[in-house]
Amino acid sequence: METYFDHSATTYLRPEVTQVMNKYLEDEYGNPGSFHYKGLKAKLALGAAREKIAKIIGCDPSEIIFTGGGTESCNLAIKGLTKSKKKGHIITSSIEHHAVTDTCDYLERHEGFDVTYVGVDKDGIVDVEQVRKAIREDTILISIMYANNEIGTIQPIKEISEIAKDKGIVFHTDACQASGSLDIDVRNIGVDMMTLNASKIYGPKGVGLLYVRKGIRLVPLIHGGGQENNRRSGTENVPGIIGFAEALELAQAEKDSESARLKEIRDYLIKRVVDEIPESWLNGHAEKRLANNANITFLNIEGEAIILLMNEHEIYVSSGSACTSKTLDPSHVIVAMGMPYEAAHGSIRFTLGKRNTKKDVDKLMEVLPDIIEKLRGISPVHLKAEEIR
Amino acid sequence: MIEVKGTVHPDVKAKVDAKSWFYTDEVRDHFFNPKNILKTQKEATEYEAISDGVGEVGSPACGDMMKIWIKVDSDSDKIKECKWQTFGCASAIASTSIMSEMVIENGGMTITQALALKPHDIVERLHGLPARKFHCSVLGDKALSAAINNYFFKSGQKDRIIVSKGAEIVDKILKITDKDIEEAVLEGAHDFEAVQKKTKVGVQDKTCIPRVKELIEFYKDKYYG
The missing domain is CATH 3.90.1010.10 (Sufe protein. Chain: A)
Structure with a gap:
């Protein structure tokens, strides 16, 4: 039996989603742009899905642009806005997903924009004061994530959006990790642009959206047939969007009960791991974190080796280790919290979801202490937590 | 080991066989x-x-x-x-x-x-x-x-006693030598980023980066002229 603790990477589809999608994969497969009934049916279904999502996030349906996923949405928000200006200043944080940091980095290197990366405190929370202080005359965009994908910390989005509003700066938030458990009504959180995707909430991969408040001008990144009000060309992913709407509706309806359930399992996992395995600790704020996220450092060993040994027991997790990244750099998120590299290499992310129960934690704890002990035994490194934290 | 068997899809040629692993x-x-x-x-x-x-x-x-x-x-x-x-x-x-x-x-x-x-x-x-x-x-x-x-x-x-196979130590922390840079260049790493990816040179010891770049140019010239 597999134990999947990697829900922040992606999720399985929930059956309700598969069911609604099937109809649009096999029967109502029309192109919404076609001038016949087959196309019209798809167009109507697409419109209904858009309205459903608009209602959930508290916006007008015309303020939603469907995209090919969270990464594309972040790119569209940041590049789309900056392309409409010649130059300017962007504020983002040091713990964003690469979809945001690499886009900002590109704009800085190749398009002449200035970027300020505001830091986080030792718990991985963005410092609102630093955001305020970073604002310049020419600041055109602030992009700060709602909840972090690695350490699960929930960011002070409302406070930042108030600052942005006050200064007349566009504020984008990447809310990909937030939609399963947090309030994503844009009227409540006050953001101007918001990225969401389906594949973290039991919806399909390759579908996302960007909410763009009316009046904000974006230059499209993809040109062609003029779909999505000329802002994102390409035939709409009708089954994906319908699945996305269904997944989002269910996730938001269940968010309080499911969060409470996951939190209990998460806290049980954290307690058992940290209590039973020496020289291990939780990364990120203890309370201001996603209900499903536990990120734990195991000192003196390296994350890839841990993952591969757990993999043999069909327990699936991820790591902030350099060895598992394409760049050979350890997690920029853990390092941004002021943790030394040593701590980042041995960090493991457990992200829970619908199929997990406390029994999965018990199964984990049958094997994890031995794995850690084995790897520590063969490691020539013998640091103590208090020496490096 | 978990057995991952069969093809991904009949149309997809790449076979995932029973012994498939990351390494x-x-x-x-x-x-x-x-x-x-x-x-x-x-x-x-x-x-x-x-x-x-x-x-x-x-x-x-x-x-x-x-x-x-x-x-x-x-x-x-x-x-x-x-x-x-x-x-x-x-x-x-x-x-x-x-x-x-x-x-x-x-x-x-x-x-x-x-x-x-x-x-x-x-x-x-x-x-x-x-x-x-x-x-x-x-x-x-x-x-x-x-x-x-x-x-x-x-x-x-x-x-x-030899200083590291008769080589010049460039990266003092990782003890990476000019020979390692040479080897990386020979394996197709032709700029600093690529050499760093292979050897991790300069990740910690940033002071060596200018010297590494010099060496890359030297070996590129020597072997690929």
């Missing part, structure tokens, strides 16, 4: 059943007392650290035992493990043979490593050279 079977074997390893801190301390030489490279901050202990038969100048410990990923563990086997098999390598061992030889015996994991084999090789040097020092053979 080669050799890496897998040495990762799960490392040879010549010291399994605890206690074993390592005890062995150190009876070993003839010890070498250590890397640091936990870089994500790889290796320590190697050797026993040498002074009459034949052959390495009789090679024990090790590693902090690192599967390829780092496997690289050190297979190297320890190569060093002691067939009665043991002579010191001269051991010093001539190249990272490439280790990778070959592992039937390959992903390009970005190549530095793991470089570190294993370096730890062995360090252990041999330590043996020279402890046994009073001061005239045999």
